[in-house]
Amino acid sequence: MIYDHLDNLDMYLPGPVSHKILSFVKSPPLEDKKFHLEDENLLAITSSYLPRLFADGLYESHFKYIDLQIMISGEELVYYHPINKLIKDKEDRIKDIIFYKKTDQGVFFPITNCMFTLLYPQDGHLPTVGYDLAKKLRKVVFKIRESWLQS
Numbered sequence: 467m468i469y470d471h472l473d474n475l476d477m478y479l480p481g482p483v484s485h486k487i488l489s490f491v492k493s494p495p496l497e498d499k500k501f502h503l504e505d506e507n508l509l510a511i512t513s514s515y516l517p518r519l520f521a522d523g524l525y526e527s528h529f530k531y532i533d534l535q536i537m538i539s540g541e542e543l544v545y546y547h548p549i550n551k552l553i554k555d556k557e558d559r560i561k562d563i564i565f566y567k568k569t570d571q572g573v574f575f576p577i578t579n580c581m582f583t584l585l586y587p588q589d590g591h592l593p594t595v596g597y598d599l600a601k602k603l604r605k606v607v608f609k610i611r612e613s614w615l616q617s
Contacts, residue, residue, distance in 0.1 A: 517596020
């Protein structure tokens, strides 16, 4: 798991990938939608939502995609816990997601419009936790196929 400022994204992703992501974030679309930026290798999912309490969520991870989570407006907490310390509950390989049994453990990172989290398949994460449950948030989650970055 990587938590850093957007100015440093180039340190973690190849230049062409980070430039495509930063270009998208400069003027993100207003609608909630999935965008194929590089076929199935790089997806952008924009969404607006109300945050939830930590107790209302489950940790998740992914089989083949890396999540890059960037806030467009608002602030949320993303909780982190390594998956080797979590108990698997259910999985869906088609949707590329694994959910884990509830736990009250983990550390959190505040995500604002200048920060990001880069979450690898071994990184359990519980996003969309909020400070103000009545304030709508807007975020873009980039799905980056891990094997694509390694090729």
